[in-house]
Amino acid sequence: MGCTEILEKLLETVCGKQHDVRIERDPSNGTSSIKIKGTVVLRKKNALNFNDAGSAFLDRMHELFGKHVSLQLISAVHADPVAIMQSKKTCVNPEFCMPGNGSKGKLGKPAILEWTSSKTWISVEEAAVNITLDWDESIGVPGAFIIKNYHHSQFYLKTLTLQDVPGHGEVHFVCNSWVYPAHRYNYDRVFFSNKTYLPCNTPEPLQPYRNEELVNLRGTGSGMLKEWDRVYDYAVYNDLGYDRPVLGGSKDHPYPRRGRTGRPLTKRDSSLESRLPLPSLNIYVPRDECFNHVKFKDFLAYSATSIGRVIIPQTASLLARPFNEFISFKHVLGFYKDNAAEGCMPWKMFKVQFHKFPIPHVIKEDNSAWRTDEEFGREMLAGVNPLIIQRMQEFPPTSKLNPEVYGNQTSKITREHIETYMDGLTVDDAIKHNRLFILDYHDILMPYLKRVNSTTTKIYASRTLLLLRDDGTLQPLAIELSLPHPQGDKHGSSSQIFTPCSDESAEGYVWHWPKLMLL
Known part of the structure; x- marks a missing residue:
């Protein structure tokens, strides 16, 4: 049992267990109202963090004094004229928050999260809490909800799931956000259902809430930002x-x-x-x-490990040159933790595993998994590469560099180089059906190669042709590595073409080299 649960059990013993808070429905309005059951999955600030264990006590005391966490559903179908008049009170920049006619979705009645009576721990960190909401059937399907936290401390809201919504069954909200006490915000925290819309197709009652959320995330551009702020803004490096x-x-x-x-x-x-x-x-x-506190502590520990891994080789390289940092692949794998050591005694395991990094998922099951062309295509879609990859519209690839300065920089990749690996397609067919792509760093790097390669760093100007396969993966067809022509820039480039080879021969290992140059 965790520290949080122990405190709550003590409080229940002293103060008694709180009963469910139920919102009475007013039958005088003549509308048909139902009760919707929901489940909220959340994580408290103090989960797994004994330094913040006291916040559980304070949160419970707030519950005892009537300061709860409340939810209020928002209709995605019908507008509420009353909410239109209140909209400027829930936005950082009210003058920018009212789109079109400003019709905001009708609000349901507030419901209180059954914090102490129904909380079930579903993991070490996460708990599921029940909630019962009164909902007018005539309003329609809920498309969003407002949450207000009147507790002492913040909590991480993961999901809200509504069961048996009339005509729609289960409605799911993916939140994944920290919710701080309500006094920290000058607007309402709003979360939207797990249904995506294009801006032009967003239901009209939800549009004002969407626009307000966008303005709140952009901020005002002034003032010092605090930890509870949710502003994504930019500044110069000053x-x-x-x-x-x-x-x-x-x-x-x-x-x-x-x-x-x-x-x-x-x-x-x-x-x-x-x-x-x-x-x-x-x-x-x-x-x-x-980072959460566990990941943050891991980050600090691995940072210390990284520093140690840099200092030791650098010191050795000063004492004995030349120094080979990696003698073999086995030496590289020695940087990572050994799963076999997990069965050792605690002190022995600590001694064996200290100063080692966690095993990357790519090589967790197979140390050679990184060598496959499929993995190369997957890793190519990381980082800045997706901003550079383009659909090929002509073959062979050409250059936009000035030919009077850099000569002919047209690619030397031919049809014969790649059509063998194209699953029976021709180059023209692949271009026509939008299945041939290129990762082209040639023009970006070529003007700087001489200056860069005059230092200890060595690079190539590269072009990589890729085929979009039937299963949606990218397969490399050819890699072209280029250097300035030894007789001068006006003579164009000096290029090498590499094509796939999957066997364990010398050619197979040569194929890994240009892939490593790109990644």
């Missing part, structure tokens, strides 16, 4: 130090940008933002983007 120029925001260089924190400006220079103390990790990040 916090790098007194002697560093401001990066971004100019006409010639509008980027890069960082997340805005709103810290006070320095007294020495009003264009610079004050910095946090060096050891501080309390820089503003939207709360829903922060």
